[in-house]
Amino acid sequence: MVGGETALLPKGKHTYDYGTLSQTFPDLPKEVRIANPDLYKAVISNEGPPSWAQDMGVAVNTYRIQVCWRRGEEEHCTEARTFASPPSPSGQDAPLLPGIN
Numbered sequence: 001m002v003g004g005e006t007a008l009l010p011k012g013k014h015t016y017d018y019g020t021l022s023q024t025f026p027d028l029p030k031e032v033r034i035a036n037p038d039l040y041k042a043v044i045s046n047e048g049p050p051s052w053a054q055d056m057g058v059a060v061n062t063y064r065i066q067v068c069w070r071r072g073e074e075e076h077c078t079e080a081r082t083f084a085s086p087p088s089p090s091g092q093d094a095p096l097l098p099g100i101n
Helices: none
Strands: 013-016 040-048 061-071 074-084
Touching: none
Parallel strands: none
Antiparallel strands: 013 040, 040 061, 061 074
16 A cells, blocks of 8 residues: 555454544544545455465555445445555554555
């Protein structure tokens, strides 16, 4: 993850449910209507290393980021994947990826 906050990346799966993003991330803008972060749910899943990582000798994991919102009674979601260093067992920030960060 280039320029991201690796301390937020889970070892498994973490959900920021509806109504919690503003509390968890107080620096997010306090907007109204569709720009209100509390109207969204974010799920971050650590999918582990991609198949090509070991062949390249790179310690990297794939992370799936899903963002959901409600429209009427239905929930709609979109998702993306990104790469970042695996979580550090010591709880410290993960190291930067060589050649990327």
